[in-house]
Amino acid sequence: MQPITNHLPTAELQALDAAHHMHPFSTQSGFKTKGARVITGAKGVMLRDSEGQEILDAMAGLWCVNIGYGRDELAEVAARQMRELPYYNTFFMTTHVPAIALAKRLADLAPGDLNHVFYAGSGSEANDTNLRMVRTYWAEKGHPNKQIVISRWNAYHGSSVGSGSLGGMKGMHQQGGMPIPGIAHIDQPNWWSEGGDMSPEEFGLERARQLEAKIDELGEDNVAAFIAEPVQGAGGVIVAPDTYWPEISRICRERNILLIADEVICGFGRTGEWFGSQKLNITPDIMTIAKGLSSGYQPIGGSIVSDEVAEVIGNCEFNHGYTYSGHPVASAVALENLRILDEEGIVDRVRNDTGPYLAEKFQSLTDHPMVGEAKIVGMMGSIALTPDKSARAPFEAEAGTVGYMTRERCFANNLIMRHVGDRMIISPPLVISKDEIDTLIDRAWQSLDEGMAAVKDAGLWKAG
Numbered sequence: 001m002q003p004i005t006n007h008l009p010t011a012e013l014q015a016l017d018a019a020h021h022m023h024p025f026s027t028q029s030g031f032k033t034k035g036a037r038v039i040t041g042a043k044g045v046m047l048r049d050s051e052g053q054e055i056l057d058a059m060a061g062l063w064c065v066n067i068g069y070g071r072d073e074l075a076e077v078a079a080r081q082m083r084e085l086p087y088y089n090t091f092f093m094t095t096h097v098p099a100i101a102l103a104k105r106l107a108d109l110a111p112g113d114l115n116h117v118f119y120a121g122s123g124s125e126a127n128d129t130n131l132r133m134v135r136t137y138w139a140e141k142g143h144p145n146k147q148i149v150i151s152r153w154n155a156y157h158g159s160s161v162g163s164g165s166l167g168g169m170k171g172m173h174q175q176g177g178m179p180i181p182g183i184a185h186i187d188q189p190n191w192w193s194e195g196g197d198m199s200p201e202e203f204g205l206e207r208a209r210q211l212e213a214k215i216d217e218l219g220e221d222n223v224a225a226f227i228a229e230p231v232q233g234a235g236g237v238i239v240a241p242d243t244y245w246p247e248i249s250r251i252c253r254e255r256n257i258l259l260i261a262d263e264v265i266c267g268f269g270r271t272g273e274w275f276g277s278q279k280l281n282i283t284p285d286i287m288t289i290a291k292g293l294s295s296g297y298q299p300i301g302g303s304i305v306s307d308e309v310a311e312v313i314g315n316c317e318f319n320h321g322y323t324y325s326g327h328p329v330a331s332a333v334a335l336e337n338l339r340i341l342d343e344e345g346i347v348d349r350v351r352n353d354t355g356p357y358l359a360e361k362f363q364s365l366t367d368h369p370m371v372g373e374a375k376i377v378g379m380m381g382s383i384a385l386t387p388d389k390s391a392r393a394p395f396e397a398e399a400g401t402v403g404y405m406t407r408e409r410c411f412a413n414n415l416i417m418r419h420v421g422d423r424m425i426i427s428p429p430l431v432i433s434k435d436e437i438d439t440l441i442d443r444a445w446q447s448l449d450e451g452m453a454a455v456k457d458a459g460l461w462k463a464g
């Protein structure tokens with residue numbers, strides 16, 4: 001057996017990494033001057049690096065390790081499935097037990113009449129499926145012009161050409177010819193940064209009604225669907241005002257367009273319910289899933305589709321699918337992950353116990369002089385950094401400068417917390433204990449202190 005070893009010195013690993021490994025969402029040349037941190041192992045909520053440091057992972061990897069690291073059960077299931085049937089496809093009238101069992105489980109867990117699963121290998125692939133599926137749905141129903149999908153600026157729906165176009169990340173759109181045609185964007189419900197003098201409630205309605213205005217502008221007969229994350233994740237954990245989602249739901253219903261809830265982050269307990277749609281009372285026609293579906297132990301995603309959409313799609317040959325759609329090992333691991341989330345009461349604990357505890361502690365960060373608002377739903381939260389709370393002012397420095405400086409202090413303090421612009425975000429494993437939450441908050445506070453000192457030293461403590 002060829003071993004995977006960690007025994008090269010860190011500097012050597014970093015040099016090899018910089019020379020040969022191209023990293024996502026990174027400036028590659030940067031790795032030559034400052035090597036990447038080499039993660040060698042993990043248990044529970046803690047990562048270990050090649051220098052022996054123990055790091056609290058308040059991001060659950062990339063929002064995905066919901067049951068925490070190091071669960072042997074998933075390794076056992078994967079090994080057993082690989083021996084039994086390591087691979088077979090689900091094209092051309094074939095199927096296998098893991099794909100069947102997982103689809104049944106997901107149909108039981110999903111709300112309402114979302115009873116049908118189309119598998120993918122990731123969230124990006126699943127959203128590409130959705131884009132083609134909603135267009136095919138309307139074409140099959142005799143409305144071939146209903147093709148445009150409306151999304152939101154600063155949404156994240158993946159990194160493939162289709163899903164990246166559905167997303168609203170301007171930095172992504174500037175590279176490689178995105179967005180593709182047939183996608184329109186409206187503004188996000190980010191009250192802290194964009195709400196001006198409006199109350200959050202007024203602002204929520206105003207932003208929701210942009211959807212109505214956009215449908216009118218494009219013509220209802222040309223719009224297929226609206227896609228949105230129940231709570232925006234990669235955009236900075238943006239929690240919409242309470243008025244937003246009821247209004248969006250009304251508009252989708254009245255204007256006869258499909259609603260796609262991108263549950264890639266919100267799904268599988270992150271919000272304290274199985275799905276963010278349940279938490280926020282949304283009734284989608286399609287839900288995108290990935291990440292927490294397998295707690296990141298295997299790459300798997302998919303679309304959970306309503307009876308009505310599945311029936312229409314089922315009447316045509318849908319010329320779409322992936323080699324790894326419903327991969328047996330990934331499906332078996334996902335099923336075991338769902339068993340653990342359920343039988344260990346992890347979702348209930350987020351709803352009733354550790355979630356409320358984290359919310360209270362997280363809210364206390366607004367006592368820090370650099371923190372404006374704190375927003376949290378279940379186990380995804382964000383704080384807005386500001387030099388002037390009452391004005392909700394940004395820093396004079398380019399957006400993200402202060403966030404980055406603070407993120408660097410978190411890193412130094414063995415806390416993985418990300419920054420999105422000048423918001424700091426968390427999304428810890430759902431199994432985090434109260435003691436570990438205390439450690440998270442202590443390290444965050446310490447990092448905010450050090451970040452603020454660095455900002456002042458750099459002469460950046462100025463409202464822009």
Ligand SMILES: *Cc1c(COP(=O)(O)O)cnc(C)c1O
Pocket residue numbers: 121122123124125127156157158159229233234262263264265290291301
């Ligand atoms: C991460 C993410 C995706 C993309 O998933 P990948 O597995 O990285 O392709 C899509 N939607 C949301 C909301 C995400 O957070």
